[in-house]
Amino acid sequence: MKKKVSIASLLVALGIVYGDIGTSPLYVMKSMIGVNNGYISKDLVLGGVSLVIWTLTLQTTIKYIMLTLEADNNGEGGIFSLFTLVRKKAKWLIVPALIGGATLLADGMITPPVTVTSAIEGLTLVLPIDTESIIIIVISILTVLFLLQRFGTDIIGKMFGPMMVVWFSMLMILGLNELLKYPEIIRAFNPYYGIHLLITSPESVYILGAVFLCTTGAEALYSDLGHCGKKNIRYTWVFVKICLIINYLGQGAWLILREGSVIKENPFFLIMPSWFVIPGTIIATIAAIIASQALITGSFTLVSEAIKLNLFPKLQVRYPNDDKGKIYIPAVNYLLYIGCVLLVLKFQKSENMEAAYGLAITITMLMTTLLLFEYIRCIKKKLVMSIIVLVVFMTIELGFLYANLFKFINGGYITVLIACAIIFLMYIWIYGTIIRKRYSQYVDILDYKDDFESLYEDKELPLYATNIVYLTESQNYEKIESKIMYSIFNKQPKRGKYYWFINVKVTDEPYTKAYSVKTIVPNKVFCIQFNLGFRINQKINVFLHQIIQEMVREGEVKFKPKEYMLNNSRCSVGDFKFILLKEILSNENDLSKWDSFVTSAKLTIKKITVSPAKWFGIDTSNVETEQVPIIIGERENIKLTRID
Structure with a gap:
């Protein structure tokens, strides 16, 4: 600029x-x-x-x-x-x-x-x-x-x-x-x-x-x-x-x-x-x-x-x-x-x-x-x-x-101590991210095509939302965190008409504003990759609405507004529900003492910083937060004996 x-x-x-x-x-x-x-x-x-x-x-x-x-x-x-x-x-x-x-x-x-x-x-x-x-x-x-x-x-x-x-x-x-x-x-x-x-x-x-x-x-x-x-x-x-x-x-x-x-x-x-x-x-x-x-x-x-x-x-x-x-x-x-x-x-x-x-x-x-x-x-x-x-x-x-x-x-130690505290804070943040990524489990989203169809056809479940949105760290549209799939299909199954998986990639250029869309299941499941510069305010809520409205106009998303809906001229796309997964450290892990400390410290820091909803510019009235335990390592298989 x-x-x-x-x-x-x-x-x-x-x-x-x-x-x-x-x-x-x-x-x-x-x-x-x-x-x-x-x-x-x-x-x-x-x-x-x-x-x-x-x-x-x-x-x-x-x-x-x-x-x-x-x-x-x-x-x-x-x-x-x-x-x-x-x-x-x-x-x-x-x-x-x-x-x-x-x-x-x-x-x-x-x-x-x-x-x-x-x-x-x-x-x-x-x-x-x-x-x-x-x-x-x-x-x-x-x-x-x-x-x-x-x-x-x-x-x-x-x-x-x-x-x-x-x-x-x-x-x-x-x-x-x-x-x-x-x-x-x-x-x-x-x-x-x-x-x-x-x-x-x-x-x-x-x-x-x-x-x-x-x-x-x-x-x-x-x-x-x-x-x-x-x-x-x-x-x-x-x-x-x-x-x-x-x-x-x-x-x-x-x-x-x-x-x-x-x-x-x-x-x-x-x-x-x-x-x-x-x-x-x-x-x-x-x-x-x-x-x-x-x-x-x-x-x-x-x-x-x-x-x-x-x-x-x-x-x-x-x-x-x-x-x-x-x-x-x-x-x-x-x-x-x-x-x-x-x-x-x-x-x-x-x-x-x-x-x-x-x-x-x-x-x-x-x-x-x-x-x-x-x-x-x-x-x-x-x-x-x-x-x-x-x-x-x-x-x-x-x-x-x-x-x-x-x-x-003579006092220089004060600024050095302040600098060391800031360095330690950044170390906790960076290394905590490395630990989590090291043990993150991903699944092939293409394996769930039929499951999405079956979930939508299950009329016993109420419609959770027209548009269900998850934020993912995966930059590969074919892969998704297993915890997201668990949230959709197992933890209170979420029946929706459209599913959106969003990844935000921060680019080295300060003012980049670009995106790409991959269709996983036609007219049902989509992955969106945002490429945003490191000085861009990440207004994901606004960006997503604009993208979907454009996709409706182009026929990539088939959505017919009801007659009673307002703003038909603006190409309304129904209601939204953003699902944010909040991680907690599980007791069932095999982390070293230091890695466990770093992970716990980062989770504590996240509690006092701005919430993901505010950070990504999401309307908080449309947000549902679910707690997800971080289970690192194999669960211990304990054999129990039944007694009468």
């Missing part, structure tokens, strides 16, 4: 994509001089700004803007979209996909607290405001932000876009003002100063951890590809990068002019004229809110794709706007909100959050590099280029990972 470029689309891209990476000047230089306990040295500042410039160039511009955005899946981005492009090449690629997705979600919980808190703390320069008051303000802002999500990212993007123009313009003006006072700072464009700092400074590891904060939003930028489009992101990045670099140069110039001083405050706010601190803080706060938005929309995209690929439990996904690229997932919204509030309460100050920030997203970037390597090698067929990409970016990111590992004990 290509997004057209216009003034409005560019504003939306600014409002959605660049919040995180665009607010990095709020805390990068502060974190960097904090490594030296606030003591300002020319080598530290000049080398640090040089490292920031080249990190933005190598990591953000070259890796993400130039290379990774090319790995789009029909306009969709994010690590799971990238995974769908290469997953057929090797089974092991699911590992970096799961790890990368989980760490990106974990990072989404700490980005809003650190950016909003950094912005609000600017008020301490002009107002006597304590830590408790800052915490209350931050939590209030986050509450409003998460409440706005239900209205969709389109509205948010249009609201935030113009404000981001103001924000980046402010960055440029403030930076340029200081840059003119010390033009020599432009020497930071020479990578020598950055490399020299890393080689000579005893604190180089911690400096590198601070520098990495300037590019943490690059992964969210890729995830938001489907919201804004490739061209919109690339065009706006030119403006964004210029503004960012000028501001970093300005902060560096201001600090070098105070060489030998000890500065504990945030240089971002110190370069502001005193009269501008309050309005500047307000603008910074709005930008921080937008930074949070970038991770939230990225998280929605990520989880939605994982659900459709059956890597994540099924959660309710809503589409607040007409554009399917803009989604809202209530459960993810609530969990992110709770996580953000708890992190604010735990860390309280932005400097504490910075000590934990960045570790999780470094892992995400490493996983993206692995998948990007496979994409360039296998899909683009460029072996040499893929090796260069792997070596260059793995080297850079392993260096950042090593630097960020020192943040583990």
